[in-house]
Amino acid sequence: MQQDRFAREGDYITLYIPARGTALVFRVRAVSRFSIDYGPLPIPAGLTLPTYDGTSATVPAYGVLPGRALVPQGITFPSVIPNVYDGSDMWYVPEDYRDRLFHVVQRVTPSWLRIDVQVPSGVVQSRFQKDRGMGGVDRAFGYTRGAIETIHIPKVHYGFRYGNDSNIDAVTFVRFEYAEYTVDVPANPELIFDILTRRVPSLWFTLPIFIPDPSVESALEVTYGAFGFPLYRADERVRALEEYRRVLDRILSKYAGGG
Amino acid sequence: MRELVTVFGSASPTASNQSGDFRLSSPVAYSSFTYIRVPQGLKLKVWAKRLSGTAGFTLLIQYTGDVTAPSPTWVTIDAEHLAGAGSLELEKRRPVAVLGVTGKEAVKLSYANTTGAGTIYVSAEVELTDEE
Numbered sequence: 308m309q310q311d312r313f314a315r316e317g318d319y320i321t322l323y324i325p326a327r328g329t330a331l332v333f334r335v336r337a338v339s340r341f342s343i344d345y346g347p348l349p350i351p352a353g354l355t356l357p358t359y360d361g362t363s364a365t366v367p368a369y370g371v372l373p374g375r376a377l378v379p380q381g382i383t384f385p386s387v388i389p390n391v392y393d394g395s396d397m398w399y400v401p402e403d404y405r406d407r408l409f410h411v412v413q414r415v416t417p418s419w420l421r422i423d424v425q426v427p428s429g430v431v432q433s434r435f436q437k438d439r440g441m442g443g444v445d446r447a448f449g450y451t452r453g454a455i456e457t458i459h460i461p462k463v464h465y466g467f468r469y470g471n472d473s474n475i476d477a478v479t480f481v482r483f484e485y486a487e488y489t490v491d492v493p494a495n496p497e498l499i500f501d502i503l504t505r506r507v508p509s510l511w512f513t514l515p516i517f518i519p520d521p522s523v524e525s526a527l528e529v530t531y532g533a534f535g536f537p538l539y540r541a542d543e544r545v546r547a548l549e550e551y552r553r554v555l556d557r558i559l560s561k562y563a564g565g566g
Numbered sequence: 567m568r569e570l571v572t573v574f575g576s577a578s579p580t581a582s583n584q585s586g587d588f589r590l591s592s593p594v595a596y597s598s599f600t601y602i603r604v605p606q607g608l609k610l611k612v613w614a615k616r617l618s619g620t621a622g623f624t625l626l627i628q629y630t631g632d633v634t635a636p637s638p639t640w641v642t643i644d645a646e647h648l649a650g651a652g653s654l655e656l657e658k659r660r661p662v663a664v665l666g667v668t669g670k671e672a673v674k675l676s677y678a679n680t681t682g683a684g685t686i687y688v689s690a691e692v693e694l695t696d697e698e
Contacts, residue, residue, distance in 0.1 A: 418569040418694075419569055473602065473603050473670060
């Protein structure tokens, strides 16, 4: 497992939400880091998939992505671990898991496969020049190959899409390298400001939420009581601190058991 | 990213049919194939080749710039010759490399100049990567 990708105990994590221009800030209290050899991609045999050539292909066996085929709708990962909250999506947790963040690196074999993520599942987030161009595994850009890194926030289903632009019917395999962070939110608005102006080191991660979506915004509101902290310039300290106090009140009330 | 896979195949040439394409298999492939299409932006490298059989033959690594054409034009970019019955293992410090510029490029393994009837075998270590 790559060691330096994940946060450590005592680190701060900043999750930037481009659609809102806001950021969530957390302090890592504990880290539980493991790998899961998941198995094949959850693509059922017999499923008909579109291809890059404008035709269709049938999945010949569970977990096989036919040559030139792509998965057009984001899929979630049924749990291989018993008793998880949602058996159809092992990375989904409800809002009362607001003290947890899952930082997940998904590695897919063969690694030439294209991958993208929809947040929430069904909403393509890859964009070019604002909204003028849409990316993804079915486009010329907006995907990665072989691995994708995400941090999962509660109450949102992330959907993953895959594409096989070679001609080989790929026998797939997925390995998750992940960290389950136990987190809280720093209660000091000055510290929040220093983190968001990069005066205090933090693991910055841009959530792939470039397009506002009502379900994501509802999830943020229900989970954290806010969409996050707006970013201010370093010379806007007074204005920022006022705003951060208001936002912190809402967030901390959630952490204090305010629903 | 980089994915190194073993591909392998066999053929049974006869006196009247001394050349052809290997039908290849691989642990990463659910079904067999005759060529590997190079995804756009990636590079295909052939690092090692193993030839064996009860007859000699020439292994041809062939490339086309457009495998979607009705009759793709295949160009030989590498050849190795097994003189007679036996085996030959070749590992090069510099691989044969093909860049996926359009995503239509493909590479196949063929045989020619067989010295007699029998079964011939080939395997190769093929890498798909976006690295140098």
